[in-house]
Amino acid sequence: FFFGISFARSMGLPDALATPVRHIFFTGKGGVGKTSLSCGTAIALAKSGKKVFLVSTDPASNLNEMLEIPKLDVPTDVPKVPGLTVMNIDPEKAGEHYRQRALDPLRGTVPDADLKRMEESMSGACTMEVAAFDEFAGLFSEEGDVESGGFTKGYDHVVFDTAPTGHTLRLLSLPAAWNSFLDHNSMGNSCLGPSTAMKMNQKRFARALACLTNPQSTIIVLVARPDASTLKEAARSAQELADMDLKNQVVMINGVFTAQDPSDKVAMSRQEAGERALASMSPVLKDKVVCQLPLKPFNMVGLDRLLTLFDSEVLPDAGPTSEVKDVPISPLSTLMDDIAAPGHGLVLVMGKGGVGKTTCAAAIAVELATRGYPVHVSTTDPAAHLMDTVTGDLGSLLTVSRIDPHAETEAHIANIMEQYGKNLDEKGKALMLEDLRSPCTEEVAVFQAFEKVLNQHKNQFVILDTAPTGHTLLLLDQTGAYHKDLMRIASAGAAAGACA
Numbered sequence: 001f002f003f004g005i006s007f008a009r010s011m012g013l014p015d016a017l018a019t020p021v022r023h024i025f026f027t028g029k030g031g032v033g034k035t036s037l038s039c040g041t042a043i044a045l046a047k048s049g050k051k052v053f054l055v056s057t058d059p060a061s062n063l064n065e066m067l068e069i070p071k072l073d074v075p076t077d078v079p080k081v082p083g084l085t086v087m088n089i090d091p092e093k094a095g096e097h098y099r100q101r102a103l104d105p106l107r108g109t110v111p112d113a114d115l116k117r118m119e120e121s122m123s124g125a126c127t128m129e130v131a132a133f134d135e136f137a138g139l140f141s142e143e144g145d146v147e148s149g150g151f152t153k154g155y156d157h158v159v160f161d162t163a164p165t166g167h168t169l170r171l172l173s174l175p176a177a178w179n180s181f182l183d184h185n186s187m188g189n190s191c192l193g194p195s196t197a198m199k200m201n202q203k204r205f206a207r208a209l210a211c212l213t214n215p216q217s218t219i220i221v222l223v224a225r226p227d228a229s230t231l232k233e234a235a236r237s238a239q240e241l242a243d244m245d246l247k248n249q250v251v252m253i254n255g256v257f258t259a260q261d262p263s264d265k266v267a268m269s270r271q272e273a274g275e276r277a278l279a280s281m282s283p284v285l286k287d288k289v290v291c292q293l294p295l296k297p298f299n300m301v302g303l304d305r306l307l308t309l310f311d312s313e314v315l316p317d318a319g320p321t322s323e324v325k326d327v328p329i330s331p332l333s334t335l336m337d338d339i340a341a342p343g344h345g346l347v348l349v350m351g352k353g354g355v356g357k358t359t360c361a362a363a364i365a366v367e368l369a370t371r372g373y374p375v376h377v378s379t380t381d382p383a384a385h386l387m388d389t390v391t392g393d394l395g396s397l398l399t400v401s402r403i404d405p406h407a408e409t410e411a412h413i414a415n416i417m418e419q420y421g422k423n424l425d426e427k428g429k430a431l432m433l434e435d436l437r438s439p440c441t442e443e444v445a446v447f448q449a450f451e452k453v454l455n456q457h458k459n460q461f462v463i464l465d466t467a468p469t470g471h472t473l474l475l476l477d478q479t480g481a482y483h484k485d486l487m488r489i490a491s492a493g494a495a496a497g498a499c500a
Helices: 005-010 034-047 063-067 091-106 112-121 125-137 165-184 195-200 202-212 228-243 265-279 332-340 357-370 405-420 426-436 441-456 469-492
Strands: 023-028 052-056 084-088 157-161 218-224 249-256 289-294 345-349 375-379 398-402 461-465
Touching: 023 034, 023 228, 034 052, 034 063, 034 084, 034 157, 034 218, 034 249, 063 084, 091 112, 091 125, 125 202, 218 228, 228 249, 228 265, 332 357, 345 357, 357 375, 357 398, 357 461, 375 441, 405 426, 405 441, 441 461
Parallel strands: 023 157, 023 218, 052 084, 052 157, 218 249, 249 289, 345 461, 375 398, 375 461
Antiparallel strands: none
């Protein structure tokens, strides 16, 4: 065995990852191989003698399947890889831990009825998201954050396997957003708990922001495939991350296909498409590419296969081959008959990142419009690929829109200020605006935009191309959580607050 840098390089790791900074983020479009690369990198670093903490911030994480470990809701050592510890951030557990940390200091000092109202107000979906972020922020400490369990104390590297791009960009923007919010808000409480408790967390948020923006501490690995759409998203993400001052970036091209038989027209066509995509790659990315990894002939599940990720020469046993049997599959037209039968309605297209949600949403929309039905197709995905997919002209039967989180949030804030702030004095208006600048306001604004789209097109078909599963479930949960919160506020006779 080689140890240290030489061993990491011997496994094929590029220099940027063989001698990395402490925090390594893998991000990119769904299905490009972020989890495979984050696992492969963590394993290689651990086998080089480093202590590595691998954590997933993806609500739909499959780290446990990749590493063949049943449960990862607490830090778990990988038996066959000494020095490697893994964990998924569990939103529900994070939410419970967050509520305890926010409310425990108040027990015995405020009336039980007030404490109960605070607990109820902290049961919504936006609280869960911020709780998961709070857990994430606690990982940025070389000494270990005692309040968050000191998970990363004593580790040389923390490797982050993140959710698909849109969700991750939001996560990485939160440290600055919360720091700014807490700098200007020092009273009251919201769906995130008492602001005094939030102030206690400001040091943690500031530390996370400092680590993320320090090139000596954090590197962002943008993962893409030799495909025009994933490269376009990677370029857009690179710019957005740079605008957040996260400028230490590298690019890894995964799944490069090379045809083995020049007479195979399909294989050659796929290879040429990949070559064209790479040749037309944005200049923003070209100088950042540190490696291109070949497409493997097997799924990257299990340690034996992950160990071969960066080695193009060594291939594990692919296992016994089996006869491929014809499986009767109904054509899309059969499903379309069922969808079209009511004459109008909502179609939610959901699934893990990279499975083809946008393609399916576009195909369903175009087919319904071709059949003569009025169709509106929209997206809640922050990465928004829909506009690139639905092209052509079907007249007035097919309309397309995007729910833009930033624009919807600004419109929501302006609307609340107009409705509820017009009779307040300047101090009252300033306090209301401070509350509305809470990052979780975006979740409510997007939900209301989703509701507006449904109302505007209620006699048509509405096809919603959603974000990857975890982000979509958060959006759908807003329906119940928002309604419950309004009922609670109405029953208490209070005015709507920061997250309404």
